[in-house]
Amino acid sequence: MMIYLPIAEVSVNAFVLLGLGGIVGVLSGMFGVGGGFLMTPLLFFIGIPPAVAVATEANQIVASSFSGVLAHLKRKTVDLKMGSVLLVGGLTGAALGVVLFNYLKALGQVDLLVRLCYVVFLGVVGGLMFIESLNAIRRAKGNAAPPKRRRQRGWISKLPLKMRFHTSGLYISAIPPVIVGVFVGILAAIMGVGGGFIMVPAMIYILGMPTKVVVGTSLFQIIFVTAFTTLLHATTNYTVDMVLAVLLLVGGVIGAQIGARIGVKMKAEQLRILLALMVLVVCGKLALDLLLQPGELYSIGLAGGH
Amino acid sequence: MRALLACVLIFLAPLARAEDVVLGLSQKSVSITTNFDGSEILIFGAVKRDAAIPVGPPLEVIITVAGPAQPLTVRRKERRFGIWVNTDEIEVDSAPAFYAIASSAPFSEALSDTEDLRHQVSISRAIRSVGAPMQVENAAAFVSAVIRIRKENGLYQLRENSIEVTEQTLFKTSIAMPANLTEGAYDTRIFLTRGGEVVSKFDTVIEVRKVGLERFLYNLSRQQPLVYGLLSLAIAIFAGWGASAAFRIFQRS
Numbered sequence: 001m002m003i004y005l006p007i008a009e010v011s012v013n014a015f016v017l018l019g020l021g022g023i024v025g026v027l028s029g030m031f032g033v034g035g036g037f038l039m040t041p042l043l044f045f046i047g048i049p050p051a052v053a054v055a056t057e058a059n060q061i062v063a064s065s066f067s068g069v070l071a072h073l074k075r076k077t078v079d080l081k082m083g084s085v086l087l088v089g090g091l092t093g094a095a096l097g098v099v100l101f102n103y104l105k106a107l108g109q110v111d112l113l114v115r116l117c118y119v120v121f122l123g124v125v126g127g128l129m130f131i132e133s134l135n136a137i138r139r140a141k142g143n144a145a146p147p148k149r150r151r152q153r154g155w156i157s158k159l160p161l162k163m164r165f166h167t168s169g170l171y172i173s174a175i176p177p178v179i180v181g182v183f184v185g186i187l188a189a190i191m192g193v194g195g196g197f198i199m200v201p202a203m204i205y206i207l208g209m210p211t212k213v214v215v216g217t218s219l220f221q222i223i224f225v226t227a228f229t230t231l232l233h234a235t236t237n238y239t240v241d242m243v244l245a246v247l248l249l250v251g252g253v254i255g256a257q258i259g260a261r262i263g264v265k266m267k268a269e270q271l272r273i274l275l276a277l278m279v280l281v282v283c284g285k286l287a288l289d290l291l292l293q294p295g296e297l298y299s300i301g302l303a304g305g306h
Numbered sequence: 307m308r309a310l311l312a313c314v315l316i317f318l319a320p321l322a323r324a325e326d327v328v329l330g331l332s333q334k335s336v337s338i339t340t341n342f343d344g345s346e347i348l349i350f351g352a353v354k355r356d357a358a359i360p361v362g363p364p365l366e367v368i369i370t371v372a373g374p375a376q377p378l379t380v381r382r383k384e385r386r387f388g389i390w391v392n393t394d395e396i397e398v399d400s401a402p403a404f405y406a407i408a409s410s411a412p413f414s415e416a417l418s419d420t421e422d423l424r425h426q427v428s429i430s431r432a433i434r435s436v437g438a439p440m441q442v443e444n445a446a447a448f449v450s451a452v453i454r455i456r457k458e459n460g461l462y463q464l465r466e467n468s469i470e471v472t473e474q475t476l477f478k479t480s481i482a483m484p485a486n487l488t489e490g491a492y493d494t495r496i497f498l499t500r501g502g503e504v505v506s507k508f509d510t511v512i513e514v515r516k517v518g519l520e521r522f523l524y525n526l527s528r529q530q531p532l533v534y535g536l537l538s539l540a541i542a543i544f545a546g547w548g549a550s551a552a553f554r555i556f557q558r559s
Contacts, residue, residue: 002342003340004341004342004485004520006519006520006527007523007524009486009488010485011342011343011344011485059539059542060542062542062546063541063542063546063549066543066546066547067546067547067549067550068546070546070547071550108381108392109392111392112389112391116389230535230539231536231539233535234527234532234534238528240534240535240538242527242534242537245538245541246545249541249542249545250545253545253548256549257549257553257556290389290390291389292390293385293390294383297384297451298381298382298448298454298455299392299455300378300379300455301379
């Protein structure tokens, strides 16, 4: 069944969109990630204009994060205070990101920027995760003692503006969380992702937050940052496609529930190594597009912005 | 009724040229609905004449359908630092979003180059490009790239020998419009030619517009972007809440 998307102005098969939403939903349910970093490139591949894909995906992430955060609130694994501090940075970052996005769009380089961001971040995160989970599997086989977590945050503990975060059990400066927030906010606006795959490691390794509150807190702030990004894209670029978002949502929320059940039955290391491989495959495909000579060297854009 | 028709003909007679077009369209407008998947428009007509069929070269018919003209930016990729990036760009002042030509004979036989220049019929003449910057070499390659890309997408079509002409009087053809159409008034021109010279010309318009939900969402997103954005968010939050609520019920049972 073909559906004409009113904003993207292309006609696509509704079942392909439902299926994509479903598959990415299953994966995000299995691995506990938002799935934006997979969905946005997949939307590029099926021919949705990149600007529309990025803006619409932000809207879809609002839905999946909201669904996730409700479960975490019930388990009291959301640090609302830390979330709010991250959010201050996140909103600033998202605004900066949209400005940067529009500037590069005018230059005709937005495609390149989005793709480069994807290649770099997917490559780094996928690579690190792959090495880390390989080591974890090797350790599990050798029955060696797990390495001690370093709790050293030398220069971070010297910063001013200290705040107490009860849920996380931390007493640290507000500056590092704000900076992390700004950084993830910029990425959210440019890449159309929630940024969970960067936020989560940053919270654990840079801020030293306990793992059990990390996912909930990250989801909490992602809702607001992506909601803000959606509004900015909707009002400045007119690129949020509601029909596309709804189709992806329906597939996504169903898939996420199925994925969560599969995820329970698998070992954490296996899950992580699968996720790492998947991230690297998407990264490789995008990198090849940049490195190989494209079949068509010319591209057409409407003059004057959109 | 016949008397009325005769009256009309008498009135028209002094104004009419020797050969004139009477046109029919299978549809006057194309509606882009939610399940829009392209459209086929049947164009048919007859040649009305007062005298006998003139001797000489046979009558040929050319039909063009042109979508709304838009200014374009065409960019070319080049290898920089090992990756392919957009470098040169030119502005095309005006190019139709859709352009189809159907003709009853090979195009160059049906229309002479002079007449093509006068009426701007061929695809390359329908695109207007003046202000190419001096530093970009080979600006013509950009315009031919536009034609090539849009031909591949079915947005530009040159279909020679696709009009059936019967007895030099009746003609018909169909124009296929792809799914990725732009809204607007599609100017439709019918030329009658003999020996490459235009003997008669007829213009009409086919309206292409989004209808129903498509129209509503598109207008809302342009006229009330904030409301549209908030509505998108409301749907997202409701769906997120609904999914988690539904799954809780599902788990309990």
